[in-house]
Amino acid sequence: MTDxxxxxxxxGTLDAPADDDGWLRLAPAAVWTWRLAGLARACVVAAxxxxxxxxxxxxxxxxxxxxxxxxxxxxxxxxSAALAAALLLGLGAALAFAVARARYRAWGYRLRxxxxxxxxxxxxxxxxxxxxxxxxxxxxxxxxxxxxxxLARVVVYTAGVTGGALELPGLxxxxxxxxxxxxxxxxxxxxxx
Amino acid sequence: MRSEVSxxxxxxxxxxxxxxxxxxxxxxxxxxxxxxxxxLHPATLLFRVIGVARSMALPTAPVVIVILxxxxxxxxxxxxxxxxxxxxxxxxxxxxxxxxxxxLGADELVLHSGVLSRQQRVIPMxxxxxxxxxxxxxxxxxGMAEVHIETAGGEPADSVFAVIRGLGAExxxxxxxxxxxxxxxxxxxxxxxxxxxxxxxxxxxxxxxAAAAAEVAAATVECTGHAAGSGADDAPRPVARVSPPELxxxxxxxxxxxxVAALILAGTQFLDGLPLPVAGPGERLAxxxxxxxxxxxxxxxxxxxxxxxxxxDVALEVGTMLVVAAVILLVVVLVIAGWVVSIASTxxxxxxxxxxxxxxxxxxxxxxxxxxxxxxxxxxxxxxxxEESLLRRPIERAALRVSTAGAAPGQAGGTQLLAPIARRAxxxxxxxxxxxxxxxxxxxxxxxxxxxRRRIFLRYALVIGALAGAAVWAYGGAGxxxxxxxxxxxxxxxxxxxxxxxxxxxxxxxxxxxxxxHVTWLIPDGRIQALHLTESPFQRRYGxxxxxxxxxxxxxxxxxxxxxxxxxxxxxxxxLERRMDELRRxxxxxxxxxxxxSVRNELTPRR
Numbered sequence: 001m002t003d004x005x006x007x008x009x010x011x012g013t014l015d016a017p018a019d020d021d022g023w024l025r026l027a028p029a030a031v032w033t034w035r036l037a038g039l040a041r042a043c044v045v046a047a048x049x050x051x052x053x054x055x056x057x058x059x060x061x062x063x064x065x066x067x068x069x070x071x072x073x074x075x076x077x078x079x080s081a082a083l084a085a086a087l088l089l090g091l092g093a094a095l096a097f098a099v100a101r102a103r104y105r106a107w108g109y110r111l112r113x114x115x116x117x118x119x120x121x122x123x124x125x126x127x128x129x130x131x132x133x134x135x136x137x138x139x140x141x142x143x144x145x146x147x148x149x150x151l152a153r154v155v156v157y158t159a160g161v162t163g164g165a166l167e168l169p170g171l172x173x174x175x176x177x178x179x180x181x182x183x184x185x186x187x188x189x190x191x192x193x
Numbered sequence: 194m195r196s197e198v199s200x201x202x203x204x205x206x207x208x209x210x211x212x213x214x215x216x217x218x219x220x221x222x223x224x225x226x227x228x229x230x231x232x233l234h235p236a237t238l239l240f241r242v243i244g245v246a247r248s249m250a251l252p253t254a255p256v257v258i259v260i261l262x263x264x265x266x267x268x269x270x271x272x273x274x275x276x277x278x279x280x281x282x283x284x285x286x287x288x289x290x291x292x293x294x295x296x297l298g299a300d301e302l303v304l305h306s307g308v309l310s311r312q313q314r315v316i317p318m319x320x321x322x323x324x325x326x327x328x329x330x331x332x333x334x335x336g337m338a339e340v341h342i343e344t345a346g347g348e349p350a351d352s353v354f355a356v357i358r359g360l361g362a363e364x365x366x367x368x369x370x371x372x373x374x375x376x377x378x379x380x381x382x383x384x385x386x387x388x389x390x391x392x393x394x395x396x397x398x399x400x401x402x403a404a405a406a407a408e409v410a411a412a413t414v415e416c417t418g419h420a421a422g423s424g425a426d427d428a429p430r431p432v433a434r435v436s437p438p439e440l441x442x443x444x445x446x447x448x449x450x451x452x453v454a455a456l457i458l459a460g461t462q463f464l465d466g467l468p469l470p471v472a473g474p475g476e477r478l479a480x481x482x483x484x485x486x487x488x489x490x491x492x493x494x495x496x497x498x499x500x501x502x503x504x505x506d507v508a509l510e511v512g513t514m515l516v517v518a519a520v521i522l523l524v525v526v527l528v529i530a531g532w533v534v535s536i537a538s539t540x541x542x543x544x545x546x547x548x549x550x551x552x553x554x555x556x557x558x559x560x561x562x563x564x565x566x567x568x569x570x571x572x573x574x575x576x577x578x579x580e581e582s583l584l585r586r587p588i589e590r591a592a593l594r595v596s597t598a599g600a601a602p603g604q605a606g607g608t609q610l611l612a613p614i615a616r617r618a619x620x621x622x623x624x625x626x627x628x629x630x631x632x633x634x635x636x637x638x639x640x641x642x643x644x645x646r647r648r649i650f651l652r653y654a655l656v657i658g659a660l661a662g663a664a665v666w667a668y669g670g671a672g673x674x675x676x677x678x679x680x681x682x683x684x685x686x687x688x689x690x691x692x693x694x695x696x697x698x699x700x701x702x703x704x705x706x707x708x709x710x711h712v713t714w715l716i717p718d719g720r721i722q723a724l725h726l727t728e729s730p731f732q733r734r735y736g737x738x739x740x741x742x743x744x745x746x747x748x749x750x751x752x753x754x755x756x757x758x759x760x761x762x763x764x765x766x767x768x769l770e771r772r773m774d775e776l777r778r779x780x781x782x783x784x785x786x787x788x789x790x791s792v793r794n795e796l797t798p799r800r
Contacts, residue, residue, distance in 0.1 A: 114774045125733070127726040129770055133777045134722045159598060160722030160743035160751075 023108030023119060029149045030170025031104040036145065038096020042089055050085030054078065109168055111182065116156060118166060128166055134158045138183045140176050152176035156183065230294040230305070236337050237368050241286040243331070249279055295366060297380055300388065302342065304364055316342065316364060318384035323568050323597070326378050328371065330562040338374035339367035342381065343607075382568060386553060389572065429549035429556060432626040433612055433619070437540055443592070443614035444539030445532065446584035543613050550626050555611070569609070573597040575746035577611070577627055577715040579620055586711065589617040595627065596746025608750065624715065628701065631715065636703050638694035644735040645756030646690035653682035695740075695754045695765060702769060704742065704752040714752035718772045720744050726762055738762040742769070 057077045099122070108119040116135070118128045139155040146152055154168040154176050171179065253275050260271045285308075294305045302321075304314045325341040332338060342364045366377070435443075544561035555569045576596040585591060593611040615623055621633035657678050664672025689708050696703040702721070704714045725741040732738055738759045742752040757765070 114777065115770060121727075123730050125728045127766075129724045129766060131721075131723070131770070131773045131777070133773070158722045158743070159745035166723070 022110060024110055026104065026107050026168075026170040027151055027172040027175065029151055029172075030107075031100050032149055033145055033151070033170055034100035034103050035097055038100055039093055042092025042096055045092055046085045046089035049088045050081045053084040054081030057081070104170075107170070111179070116183065118168065130156060130158060130166060132183070132186050134160075135183060138180045140180050142173075146170075154179050154183075230296050232294055233290065233366060234337065234369050234373075236335055237290055238287060239335075240332070240337075240368055241290065242283060245279065245282045245286060249282070253278065297377060300384060302364065302381065314364065318381060318388045321381055321385050323570070323573075324378045324381050325568075326374050326566045328564050332368055333564070335368075336371055337368040338371040339365055340369065340374045340377055341365045378566075378568075382554075385570070389553070389570075429551045431547065432550050432555070433546075433548040433615065433623060435543065435546040435612065435614060437544070439614050440540045440543050440546070441536050442588065442590065443543070444536035446582065446588070446590070447535050447539060539613065546613060548612060548623075548626070555627065557611070567609070569595060569597060569611075571627065574627060575716070575720045575744040576750045576752070577624060578608075579624070579633075579713040579715070581617070581711040583709045585614070590614050591617055591620055593620070593623055596744065596750035598745040608746065628715065628717065631698060631701055633715075636696040636698055638696045638703070638705055639761070641690065641693045641754065641756045642735070642737055642758040642761070643690070644737060644758075645693065646686050648731065648735065648737070648756060649689050650683050650686035653686060654679060657682055693755060695757075697765075697768065700772075702742065702752075704754045706753060706755060714742075716742060716744055716752060718769065719776050720746075721769060721773060724766050724769060726766055728759070732756065740765055 054077050057080045102122045103120075106120055106122050106125070110117050114133075115129050115131045118126075118130075120126055136157045136159055138157070141153045141155055142151070143153075150173060151170050152173050154171060156166045156168070158164060158166070168176075168179070256271045256274055260268050263271070288308045289306070292306060292308045292311075296303045296305075300318050302316045302318070304316070305311065306314070321342055323343045325343065326338050327341060328338045366374070369377070541561045543559045546559040547557065549556045549558075553571050555571065556566065557569070558564065558566045574595045575598055578594045578596070579591050580594065581591045592614055594608055595611050596608045611627070612623055624631055624633040657675060661673060661675040664675045666672070685708075692705060692707065692711055694705045696705075700718055702716050702718065704716075706712060721742055722745055723743040725743065726738055727741065728738045736759050737756045739753060739755045740757060740762045742754075744750045744752075754762075754765070
């Protein structure tokens with residue numbers, strides 16, 4: 001028995017960026033949502049780290065012999081703090097970009113005749129199967145970041161508790177609308193609960 | 194001592210009263226008052242005033258004390274204070290009582306409320322999930338009862354989580370005369386069944402409406418709670434009855450005891466400061482003895498000092514032992530007291546627990562002080578759980594719970610007891626009462642991957658290793674004895690591994706898990722909402738995966754099979770998907786073409 005059984009491999013029926021092994025990918029711009037989030041976090045960490053370094057490397061309480069020495073001491077602390085912050089920012093940004101790329105590659109979805117299948121997660125890999133008959137309704141959502149990047153999220157609601165609302169982030173606007181319409185059309189036929 | 198089933202001959206027949214009162218002839222309420230607005234019974238005011246008094250008792254207690262013990266000149270002011278605080282509450286309750294009206298229509302229950310801002314709430318019968326007729330002890334004294342109507346989204350109040358989250362009934366009619374309450378409950382039940390039939394039948398809507406109206410107008414409703422002449426299929430079939438000794442057993446083995454004991458033990462944390470309180474009496478004793486010694490030769494100062502020290506040490510030890518003994522005794526007494534309280538409360542709360550099955554629903558009645566009657570539509574049951582806790586397994590008992598659906602998508606449903614306790618041998622029969630076509634004992638559980646045992650054992654080993662490290666650091670080499678726990682840990686891991694698994698029956702999937710509590714979930718294929726396959730980084734290393742079966746049931750309604758081999762997990766997922774697809778095709782073939790209106794309406798609740 002192969003590792004991935006045939007049932008999960010049926011190609012999707014939606015037009016979207018093509019990819020390997022039959023999974024539809026998110027819009028390429030989606031990677032920026034994670035990059036920007038990661039950068040924001042890196043900035044916060046860099047600021048915090050820089051501040052910590054500045055506190056640590058400030059001159060101790062002894063009064064300086066003259067104003068020049070005092071200035072030199074403070075300047076030294078500020079410079080080391082700035083250097084530390086820059087380093088942290090650089091590292092953080094690199095990490096954020098790497099993570100964002102991994103997450104983008106991990107995201108995939110496909111729309112089969114009877115179910116919507118989602119795949120995501122880098123460390124905690126999750127594959128979710130939502131039978132079309134169980135979908136209560138479908139929303140599209142656009143936050144400010146999504147709007148700026150020209151993306152949309154599709155939220156699929158089931159009556160389930162654990163995975164009651166499954167979210168597909170970072171689809172192109174047109175794709176999101178198409179998916180939502182297709183799902184809405186396909187799910188009119190059953191009693192969901 | 195058996196949880197027995199009363200024989201069919203003793204099924205209550207028409208005309209037998211609800212709770213032993215004189216047999217009524219017919220209810221005066223529902224049939225003639227259809228489409229008429231009604232108020233609650235005036236006795237409501239009495240209960241509301243009692244409620245106000247109870248809630249205001251604590252805040253007004255200081256004022257009352259002042260009245261009783263203070264200077265005479267303060268009395269009129271105190272009375273004025275009490276009057277000013279209570280009067281608005283009483284007036285408000287009276288106004289609300291006068292403003293509250295309800296109407297039981299053919300297809301819905303309409304509630305009008307609000308003094309300043311009028312509100313109208315329409316509850317379609319199709320949305321009603323369970324109807325609960327309750328009587329507190331005081332209400333029973335006056336022959337009154339409350340009707341609590343829950344649409345999905347509210348939890349029955351015997352769930353602790355309902356209390357915590359503050360969820361309650363969608364609507365409640367409190368109080369009405371008992372007969373009226375039962376009649377309304379029955380009318381709601383019938384209305385709900387009609388709505389469901391209409392929804393599944395589709396095109397027969399018009400015919401059903403006419404028939405329904407005729408049925409409601411003509412029916413006479415009796416105290417047993419079902420209409421005379423509404424059909425043989427309405428006769429409730431008794432499923433289970435739990436006797437007081439069994440309830441005592443349930444209370445004695447409830448998991449809550451552990452909680453109580455833990456709370457008590459947490460409260461005795463003053464044990465940490467043991468040296469301090471003991472030093473007091475020990476020191477005093479030592480000083481007293483030293484005093485005596487000092488009365489001897491004054492130049493034996495050195496021996497005195499030594500003797501003093503020795504005596505102080507002895508006194509300290511004796512004192513310590515006494516205090517420790519006293520504390521242990523106290524803890525034991527408290528635990529026993531907690532245990533007795535648990536038993537007593539269970540026996541009182543679930544007194545005379547009866548479970549009945551009618552055509553499309555289960556009805557359970559229980560309670561000594563406040564008698565409850567709860568109906569659970571079978572259609573709403575998402576998951577059935579069989580729970581065998583650590584304490585109950587040796588005595589071959591189990592508890593059964595059902596999770597019911599929520600109303601709006603993503604809204605949690607409720608989990609409630611189906612039977613507080615049952616013999617293990619009776620479980621298949623109880624399961625069959627909910628799902629006719631399941632043979633519980635015939636379920637063959639596939640085990641999870643053996644590597645799961647290794648993972649569990651590693652987790653325990655890490656904890657033991659950490660403990661051993663701490664012990665060695667604190668006590669030296671002897672601390673390594675902690676490692677002797679490792680074989681025990683392996684045994685425990687093995688037990689836990691063996692208890693996990695999944696089983697497939699025609700039309701159902703079952704999952705088993707749990708360590709202290711062995712839980713078995715039984716989920717009909719049609720109730721699966723979604724399937725999730727998750728692999729943590731550790732699981733990926735071993736080629737394992739966890740399958741999560743999501744249902745619309747509330748907390749506890751999601752089944753997890755942890756640490757299957759990835760292949761097995763995928764195969765199981767595929768099998769379940771195929772089954773769900775077949776169900777869908779079969780449903781489409783039978784002509785259930787459109788989603789019932791009642792379900793569609795649930796997505797946007799009308800208020």
